[in-house]
Amino acid sequence: GQQLNQSPQSMFIQEGEDVSMNCTSSSIFNTWLWYKQEPGEGPVLLIALYKAGELTSNGRLTAQFGITRKDSFLNISASIPSDVGIYFCAGPPGAGGTSYGKLTFGQGTILTVHP
Amino acid sequence: GAGVSQSPSNKVTEKGKDVELRCDPISGHTALYWYRQSLGQGLEFLIYFQGNSAPDKSGLPSDRFSAERTGGSVSTLTIQRTQQEDSAVYLCASSLGGLGNTIYFGEGSWLTVV
Numbered sequence: 001g002q003q004l005n006q007s008p009q010s011m012f013i014q015e016g017e018d019v020s021m022n023c024t025s026s027s028i029f030n031t032w033l034w035y036k037q038e039p040g041e042g043p044v045l046l047i048a049l050y051k052a053g054e055l056t057s058n059g060r061l062t063a064q065f066g067i068t069r070k071d072s073f074l075n076i077s078a079s080i081p082s083d084v085g086i087y088f089c090a091g092p093p094g095a096g097g098t099s100y101g102k103l104t105f106g107q108g109t110i111l112t113v114h115p
Numbered sequence: 116g117a118g119v120s121q122s123p124s125n126k127v128t129e130k131g132k133d134v135e136l137r138c139d140p141i142s143g144h145t146a147l148y149w150y151r152q153s154l155g156q157g158l159e160f161l162i163y164f165q166g167n168s169a170p171d172k173s174g175l176p177s178d179r180f181s182a183e184r185t186g187g188s189v190s191t192l193t194i195q196r197t198q199q200e201d202s203a204v205y206l207c208a209s210s211l212g213g214l215g216n217t218i219y220f221g222e223g224s225w226l227t228v229v
Contacts, residue, residue, distance in 0.1 A: 004157075040222065041222055042119070042206050042208070042219075042220025042221050042222050042223055043158070043206075043220050044220070045217050045218065045219075048217070088157055088158070090158075102160045102163055102171060102173070102174065103148075103150075103158070103160060103218070104160070105150075105157035105158040105159075106157055107156060107157045108156075108157050
């Protein structure tokens with residue numbers, strides 16, 4: 001089946017630094033989603049992208065839907081300690097419809113922010 | 116409650132026993148999903164309910180796994196004859212259904228099979 005590959009697997013950064021992570025696929029996705037999961041919690045949606053080339057921001061977070069539809073990037077500017085968590089990319093295989101509920105997730109990027 | 120509610124939050128069971136995990140979705144959400152997250156891994160799709168349609172069971176790993184959704188609301192995920200490899204966090208989520216509607220996750224049920 002379709003797989004999403006995230007990199008890096010983990011990041012250790014200083015507070016205030018910018019962060020960049022990406023997600024690639026061997027097949028086309030028509031929607032890209034970025035989630036954050038904190039310990040003991042379920043994933044929470046950060047940004048949703050629906051159009052190739054789309055660039056969307058949510059506060060200090062910016063995500064882009066790659067023009068090839070096979071990749072996506074998430075950037076976090078001026079990181080703070082509460083940015084700590086696991087960041088997942090995800091997308092529904094196929095063009096939508098009933099397949100929309102069946103998300104494929106990347107393996108996650110673990111972010112640690114040192115004060 | 117305001118969010119997706121799951122119970123139990125933690126369950127330790129002996130190998131070979133059956134377990135039931137419960138999910139109470141957000142009120143009014145027609146779509147309900149079950150995912151499994153093994154330690155250090157991403158989420159693995161298990162099953163998806165949408166309204167009165169037949170569920171998409173394509174992610175269930177074996178016939179020991181089954182799920183029901185009664186009255187279009189509460190769902191139960193049942194694992195029969197549990198194995199150690201079933202140990203994981205089982206996450207339930209719900210949404211209004213359809214493309215573009217945010218999927219909200221519960222906090223998960225942590226299952227440990229000993």
